[in-house]
Amino acid sequence: MRMVDLILKKRQNIELTETEINWMIEQYTNEDIPDYQMSSMAMAIVFNGMTDKEKYYLTNAMVNSGDRVDLSAIEGKKVDKHSTGGVGDKTSLTLGPLVASCGAKLAKMSGRGLGHTGGTLDKLESIKGFNINVSEDDFIKQVKDIGIAIIGQTKDMCPADKKLYALRDVTGTVESIPLIASSIMSKKIAAGADTIVLDVKVGSGAFMEDIEKAKALAKAMVNIGKQFERNTTALITNMDQPLGKAVGNSLEVIEAIETLKGNGPKDFEDLCIDLAAHILLNAGIVGSYDEGVALLKEKIKSGEALNKFKDFISAQGGDATVVDDYTLLPTAKYQYEVKAKQDGFVKKMNALAIGNYAMTLGAGRLTKDASIDLAVGVLLDKKIGDDVKQGGTLAVIHSNNELTDDKLNEFYSIYKISSERVEKPKLIFDAVQ
Numbered sequence: 001m002r003m004v005d006l007i008l009k010k011r012q013n014i015e016l017t018e019t020e021i022n023w024m025i026e027q028y029t030n031e032d033i034p035d036y037q038m039s040s041m042a043m044a045i046v047f048n049g050m051t052d053k054e055k056y057y058l059t060n061a062m063v064n065s066g067d068r069v070d071l072s073a074i075e076g077k078k079v080d081k082h083s084t085g086g087v088g089d090k091t092s093l094t095l096g097p098l099v100a101s102c103g104a105k106l107a108k109m110s111g112r113g114l115g116h117t118g119g120t121l122d123k124l125e126s127i128k129g130f131n132i133n134v135s136e137d138d139f140i141k142q143v144k145d146i147g148i149a150i151i152g153q154t155k156d157m158c159p160a161d162k163k164l165y166a167l168r169d170v171t172g173t174v175e176s177i178p179l180i181a182s183s184i185m186s187k188k189i190a191a192g193a194d195t196i197v198l199d200v201k202v203g204s205g206a207f208m209e210d211i212e213k214a215k216a217l218a219k220a221m222v223n224i225g226k227q228f229e230r231n232t233t234a235l236i237t238n239m240d241q242p243l244g245k246a247v248g249n250s251l252e253v254i255e256a257i258e259t260l261k262g263n264g265p266k267d268f269e270d271l272c273i274d275l276a277a278h279i280l281l282n283a284g285i286v287g288s289y290d291e292g293v294a295l296l297k298e299k300i301k302s303g304e305a306l307n308k309f310k311d312f313i314s315a316q317g318g319d320a321t322v323v324d325d326y327t328l329l330p331t332a333k334y335q336y337e338v339k340a341k342q343d344g345f346v347k348k349m350n351a352l353a354i355g356n357y358a359m360t361l362g363a364g365r366l367t368k369d370a371s372i373d374l375a376v377g378v379l380l381d382k383k384i385g386d387d388v389k390q391g392g393t394l395a396v397i398h399s400n401n402e403l404t405d406d407k408l409n410e411f412y413s414i415y416k417i418s419s420e421r422v423e424k425p426k427l428i429f430d431a432v433q
């Protein structure tokens with residue numbers, strides 16, 4: 001077989017066979033196919049797409065390029081959740097303990113933040129002592145014992161995806177539904193859960209800016225999941241504004257804990273409950289979505305979900321007393337209120353701009369190896385549809401550096417205020433099953 005023939009075939013939009021895709025991924029992982037040929041193939045896929053069969057073969061080849069996590073020693077339903085990434089998305093921190101308190105077994109491998117989007121691992125590391133580097137044996141034991149573990153991806157999982165994603169990043173070939181779908185799903189399949197719920201974000205702070213593309217990505221991922229006989233559902237959710245009020249690592253941890261105490265912002269709580277109810281339903285823990293919602297609300301009210309969070313943090317070496325004392329988290333030196341200059345209603349607030357602003361404060365990283373400041377970020381007092389009064393607080397910026405008026409005005413300009421009433425935006429657009 002020659003790679004050039006496969007590139008020509010894809011360029012002519014002819015379906016590649018399973019043998020061809022397996023050969024290509026194996027040779028590429030072994031460095032027998034050079035980056036320039038693989039990037040040419042990726043570009044042909046960007047233009048011509050892939051059939052359902054090809055997407056499945058590609059995912060499978062990437063799964064087989066490395067180790068799979070064997071969760072068979074864990075009794076009960078093994079569940080996983082993935083978000084395509086957004087601003088203020090701390091869902092796993094709240095949803096994990098919630099579903100675990102209902103009897104699901106959440107065995108999750110998460111990532112770090114890059115660019116304007118945050119990462120679950122960084123947020124968890126705001127908690128003193130929390131360890132994300134847990135051996136596979138300890139990971140499995142923890143899920144068995146308490147129903148939840150969240151760790152970093154092991155080195156040997158999906159090496160083909162790691163190599164291909166890095167190549168796509170520098171060759172203008174990230175934005176391709178088959179490539180994104182197979183990349184995400186290869187990691188989910190290798191991680192071993194039998195029930196997977198995906199949160200596909202759409203809007204200014206997301207990968208997908210329009211709803212039709214988000215739906216196509218959701219369908220592609222659900223389809224791949226089904227071919228691997230994993231119970232997979234995807235929700236399409238709004239990322240035109242940050243989720244909840246907190247953006248920034250330790251600020252988001254506080255919001256996640258407050259939500260487990262029943263005091264979270266409504267949009268964030270609603271999304272956690274919705275995703276979690278789908279997990280419980282798909283895992284067969286409840287008989288209907290509504291039963292799931294009721295059970296989850298009960299777990300918040302009774303304090304069981306919060307206790308599960310404490311068990312989870314302690315099991316991974318973190319200081320669980322943080323739930324009663326937020327001063328144990330990194331705290332920024334300065335707080336600046338951003339005040340409204342007119343009466344009206346918040347019409348827009350670009351999630352990407354807020355994510356980028358938080359990144360410039362130090363909350364996010366521009367390159368994979370950059371260090372971040374866990375204390376800084378923004379707390380949004382007002383969001384789209386809220387009414388504002390001149391002089392009232394729109395947001396509070398938490399910074400470890402003194403900020404100039406220009407820098408504060410930069411944040412103010414992210415808010416668009418209208419004199420006419422504005423509807424609160426829809427949070428969940430669709431569910432794909």
Ligand code: URA
Binds near residue numbers: 165174179183
């Ligand atoms: N996240 C992934 O893991 N892969 C992609 O291709 C895009 C986002």
